[in-house]
Amino acid sequence: MSLLHHFYTRAVWPFFEPPMRGLSGRLTDLRRQARESRAEIEDRQWQSLRRLLQHAYDTSPFYRRRFETAGIDPARLAAPADLGALPPLTRGDLRDHLPEITSRRYRPEELLRAATGGTTELPMAIVRDAAAVAAKNGVQQALWEWAGVRPGAKVFWLWGAVADYAANPSWRWRIYERHIMRKIWAPTGRMNAEVMERYRQQFNRFRPDAVCAFPTPLFLFCEFLRNTGRPIVPPRAVICTAEALLPHQRTLVEQVLRAPVFEQYGCREFGMVAAECPAHQGMHVATSAAYIEYRAISASADAPYEMLVTDLLNYGMPLIRYQINDCVAAPPAAAGRCACGRNLPRLPAIIGRTSDTLRLPDGSLMPGVALIAALAEGEALGSAAPRLDKAQIVQEDLGQFRLRYVPGAGFTSAQLEPLRRKLDAILGTEIHWEFEAVAEIAREASGKTRFCVSKVGAAKAGPRQGS
Numbered sequence: 001m002s003l004l005h006h007f008y009t010r011a012v013w014p015f016f017e018p019p020m021r022g023l024s025g026r027l028t029d030l031r032r033q034a035r036e037s038r039a040e041i042e043d044r045q046w047q048s049l050r051r052l053l054q055h056a057y058d059t060s061p062f063y064r065r066r067f068e069t070a071g072i073d074p075a076r077l078a079a080p081a082d083l084g085a086l087p088p089l090t091r092g093d094l095r096d097h098l099p100e101i102t103s104r105r106y107r108p109e110e111l112l113r114a115a116t117g118g119t120t121e122l123p124m125a126i127v128r129d130a131a132a133v134a135a136k137n138g139v140q141q142a143l144w145e146w147a148g149v150r151p152g153a154k155v156f157w158l159w160g161a162v163a164d165y166a167a168n169p170s171w172r173w174r175i176y177e178r179h180i181m182r183k184i185w186a187p188t189g190r191m192n193a194e195v196m197e198r199y200r201q202q203f204n205r206f207r208p209d210a211v212c213a214f215p216t217p218l219f220l221f222c223e224f225l226r227n228t229g230r231p232i233v234p235p236r237a238v239i240c241t242a243e244a245l246l247p248h249q250r251t252l253v254e255q256v257l258r259a260p261v262f263e264q265y266g267c268r269e270f271g272m273v274a275a276e277c278p279a280h281q282g283m284h285v286a287t288s289a290a291y292i293e294y295r296a297i298s299a300s301a302d303a304p305y306e307m308l309v310t311d312l313l314n315y316g317m318p319l320i321r322y323q324i325n326d327c328v329a330a331p332p333a334a335a336g337r338c339a340c341g342r343n344l345p346r347l348p349a350i351i352g353r354t355s356d357t358l359r360l361p362d363g364s365l366m367p368g369v370a371l372i373a374a375l376a377e378g379e380a381l382g383s384a385a386p387r388l389d390k391a392q393i394v395q396e397d398l399g400q401f402r403l404r405y406v407p408g409a410g411f412t413s414a415q416l417e418p419l420r421r422k423l424d425a426i427l428g429t430e431i432h433w434e435f436e437a438v439a440e441i442a443r444e445a446s447g448k449t450r451f452c453v454s455k456v457g458a459a460k461a462g463p464r465q466g467s
């Protein structure tokens, strides 16, 4: 494995994927940084934060105005807490001020469009400079390494909805994906017994080293394996991300796949920012990638804390104090050293991001997380995306769905048409849609946000997703 890993790190990936150039050096740096003392880690992060803030102040008209209005001069910031006067960045800001947020230091053609943002909401545009893309790749590989998954490992992706295959059906692409990149995509858009049996057979032929999955479809797959008693070749590790991994899901996955589960936290806007280590005592934050603040959402003593995330790597489109819409139950304790030896701070347990599983008229299941992925995939909504502040999909009855939305500035109801067409393409035209404008879509009292709510036999359709 070790030779293969070096070969992939130094030759295969850099050859095929330009952002992977320099990966070896970045991984070495990140490994060393993770072992630094807490004080060194905090100091390094503070320097990165200051650099990013100054850059945003100097090159982004949006942030220049925000800083000046808040009376903040980044050059004079003494401590991270001084940043508290700066209003959080919202999805509405991203949507309404994208050109002004983007840094003037880059020509538009130098900025790469990231997968459209939002794992809990409707997608929106995010751009990154090339160095940020490369650095984020490095962070992702470093976090995967904690799960024992190294470059060159075979990975089975239970992921996405219609998947990249739909866009790249050629046999060349499939050979490239399977034999060079060593991955198989198993889209999670429609899960039923036939699809899951096909995945099981692909899985056993491929014999992956690791599984990377959305928790809900993986749970459905493991339920299928348990209920049918059909065999599966155990991988060495399972990585779960994109929605909250619930304790009963982890238990079943570990039992059925006979491999340890590693949770990772990230989102389309930022990429991966935290991951579980082999000690399984919470997720360590990749402090070189993100600076996270925690803020109580109300004055009540047991109120959850929302996270505000600053991207320390994306200079093309600075994201400062971004309201990511995920909450934690309590601010992080000044926890001691983790049993794994890393001093990187750990995230408190996250309570955000769950979605019910939808039961479609043909009997197949669509996990909410897959629906969100589908909205971001394929023929993207792009500039045709409706100007919505918030949205939520509610399944009232088998064929009766409702999209509740909070209209944003500049919204007209004609903007819903491309969205309706996209929903029809994903879920089928036998579903009747109702669009309902509402004043607010409240976060649940627990701090959860829920993009998909099903009132149809959800208990049978999948995990009840907690309280």
Ligand SMILES: [Zn+2]
Pocket (backbone or CB within 6 Å): 277, 278, 279, 280, 281, 284, 338, 339, 340, 341, 342
């Ligand atoms: Zn650890």
